[in-house]
Amino acid sequence: MTHMIVETANAEHVALQAFIEVMTPPPPVDYLAWAGDNIVFSARESSFPGPYNRELFPYFDEILTALSPEDPCRTVTLQGSAQIGKTVVANIFTLGSIAMDPGDFLVVHPTEPNAKRWSKMKLSPMLKNTASLRHLFPMSSRDGSDSVLYKERRDGRGAIQISGANSPASLSQVSMRRQFQDDLSKWEMNAAGDPEGQADSRSNGFEFAKILKLSTPLIMPGCRITRSYEAGSQEKPHVPCPHCGHMQVLTWSNMLEYLDEDAPENAHFVCEDPDCGGIIEEHHRKAMLARLEWRADNPKARRHHRSFWIWAAYSVLTTWERIARAWLAAKGEPAAEQVFFNDQAGEAYVTEGDAPDWEGLRDRAEATGHAPGVIPAGALVTTLGIDCQDDRVEAQLVGWGRNRQRFVIQYFVIPGHIREDATRARLDALLKQTWPNAFGQRLPVDMVAIDGNAYTPEVWEWVRRHPASRVIMVRGARSETSPLLQRVKKETDEKTGKLKRYSRRFYNFNGAVLKMALYANLRKEDPLEAGYVGLPRGLEDEYFRQLTAERRVEKVQKSGFKVYVWEKDKGQANEGLDTMNQAEAAAMRFGVRSLTDAMWDKLEAEREVAPPERQLDLEELPLVPVQEGEGPVRSEGEAPVTAASRRGPSNGKSGGPSNGKSHGKSLGSLARNLNG
Incomplete structure (x- = not known):
């Protein structure tokens, strides 16, 4: 008789093995x-x-x-x-x-x-x-x-x-x-x-x-x-001084303190031990890194x-030289400085989040500002930012120069919706207009960026009538981490599935970073400082309120997590800020940030050479703003002013309808400007 032997697992042994596997720490x-x-x-x-x-x-x-x-x-x-x-x-x-x-x-x-x-x-x-x-x-x-x-x-x-x-x-x-x-x-x-x-x-x-x-x-x-x-x-990371052995952290502030801007190739550190003060050069780095120690704060x-x-x-x-040169290229422009601190120094860029005092900006403009409506010396490129509202279109003309400087030239308010023929005709006229500069030449606008986030089909109908090399649509990106300017990804029509034609001329810009940089630059009072913002005389208070209408504020989510967003002051319109950002988006598309010294030299030679003297015709003499009930008065040396009108609380997208009386004086001046 044959016996079959069946082997069975020992349950206790299997359980023990499983327990050992679970409790054994990773190898x-x-x-x-x-x-x-x-x-x-x-x-x-x-x-x-x-x-x-x-x-x-x-x-x-x-x-x-x-x-x-x-x-x-x-x-x-x-x-x-x-x-x-x-x-x-x-x-x-x-x-x-x-x-x-x-x-x-x-x-x-x-x-x-x-x-x-x-x-x-x-x-x-x-x-x-x-x-x-x-x-x-x-x-x-x-x-x-x-x-x-x-x-x-x-x-x-x-x-x-x-x-x-x-x-x-x-x-x-x-x-x-x-x-x-x-x-x-x-x-x-x-x-x-x-x-x-x-x-x-x-x-x-x-x-x-x-x-x-x-x-x-x-x-x-x-x-x-x-x-x-x-x-x-x-x-x-602490490393030893090559001269005295003192352990220290190499910091950007140390390199910056001793940086010779005329010789960035000599970038170095200085030992923080006051009894040493030895110069630490790049050829010392390898030996120092070999003795690197991490020390916890x-x-x-x-x-x-x-x-x-x-x-x-x-x-x-x-190399240390490349770090120094990166700083010199960014110095004075907050948006570029942010990139430097993040990518080179490994530090977060600290922003105040608050706008500068609008009254201080107004007073500075009246005391030291350039002539309104005139392109000041140094402004070699001009761009126009346009924002569309339910009952009007607002625009701001800004000049751009070397050393990342900008100059506000003029502000416009045009009545009507972007879909209306009369409004489009006035925008067309604005694009054909020229402005005098400080050297007697008349210059056109170089690049235009119009907000296409709202009323997109109507905006596109106007944009497509103008060359892509001169007019683009833009919208603010929702993220602070977005590129400064980036073409919108291909968008398709939901009904037809076809690619929308405007996709090739539609750009997202990082409004959060542009606002942060603008507010930092507006605080600068030295006209020679990099990033300085030149302001003209004669702009209304409302323009300065709009320009400074937003704050970067903390929002606490339901989960308790904190996020930071830019928020408009309640009841305050912000088109002055929006059109400034759009004008800067146009400048970036034009290439202002990447122009070399040779390119600036060429623009200067073309645009800041006085034309031959001649007698101006009566029609060429600019208009000055007038009081209610007065006729137009001409004055040599002054250009027309078209200030942003006062308006009530915004409704709708970002500006909203006004009270119907708020634009009379400014729009009358604008009409004379466009028709004259």
Whole structure:
């Protein structure tokens, strides 16, 4: 008789094995060693091709150590400039984790398009080119284990999910032991609330989770990466003085204090020890970095949140001369200075958020302003910003010169809606008009930007009658992180599905940054200072109220998270500010920010040379503003003034209907101007 032996598992043994697996901490993970063995840079992606070299990035050693399971901290924050190599840390953390300690890994970018671009251009090539990972990931599988936003190991032991912070659905119903949050400063509230909180919660179920937060900073208050850095250990890189050995942080303020603007190639630091004061030059950097130490300003946070800050001066990816030249190119223009502080100095740009006092601006204009309606000396390019309201169109003519200076030339209010033939005809006449400059020449407007956010079809009907090289449509972007000027993505007609023709001439501009920069520049009182705003005499008080009508204010969400938005003063119109931003958008499209000295020289030679003297005809003599009941009076040397009219509280989009009497005097002056 044959007996069959059936082997059964010992239930107690199986339970014990499961318990051991659950309670066993993650295996040793050495990101530094793994990077040296596996990360290889190509000549296309790096100035230093070849295997990962710790000597080039010594400041990353401690950060990668903090990311290992041996360090008890749960969150690691890295705030730094754009020329540091932060992405290298993220790549090592992501790929090293999936190779050495498999599990599910979450990568979150500001938006889903950003996430897809990173997956295609960065992640996929890295998986193919990393020998230890190439065989672990299928390419173009049909079972869904390989897609743009999801990469799963062949053995099923781990996967990389790539998400956008703007998509709450992609941040829900997943649990991830490790995650990396990229460009954190650019994350904005999504439909479900705060995406950073949503992403953090994805790791709540793991006792030994690790969350890496990376970003260059943006604007304070409100910068996410700065807030995260300040909540952590606040570790800074200390290096020894090459002369006395005193340990110190290399700071931008130190370099700036001793910067010779005529010789940026000599950019250097000075030892902060008063007993030394030795000059620290770039050739000292390598030896100093070899002895770099991270020291915490908030050491009590080290156990749960380690945060690091570093900037471009420590990096071999740039030079101190390039940093100095970047500052000289940005100096004096707040929007450009913001980019410098963010991308070079690794610091958030601090803005007051409050507008300057309008009465002070008015008094300065009356005391020192240029002649109204005349293009002052130095204004070599002119642009027109146009804003459309229910019952009127408002426009502002602004001149632009060297050293990022601007000059308000004239303000207009035209009655009627943009759809009306009479209104369009007056706008056409405005584009044909010329203005005298300080040298006796008459110049036309170079570039026009009209608001197309409201009444878009009607605005386009007017815009398309003029050349694209001279007239564009614009609208303010909703985000402070948007580019200063960017063409609107292709828009299609919902009914026909066809591409809307205006898409090629429609631009978004970052109104938040432009307002911040304008308010900083309006505070400057020295006419020779970079970014100075020249104001004419004769503008009404209402213009200055409108120009300063907005504030950057804090808003607390239902979740308790704080966001910062620009908000208009209640009951105060803001077309003076809107048309200024539109005029600046036109200037950027014209290329004012990128004009070289040679180009400015050419414009100056063409536009600021006095024409041959001749007797002016009576019709060429400009009009001066008149009092009610008076006839037009001509005065040599003065140009017509068309001030913004006083109006009541705004209704509608941003300005709204007026009381019907508010435009009489100003519009009468405008009519004489356009018809004369």
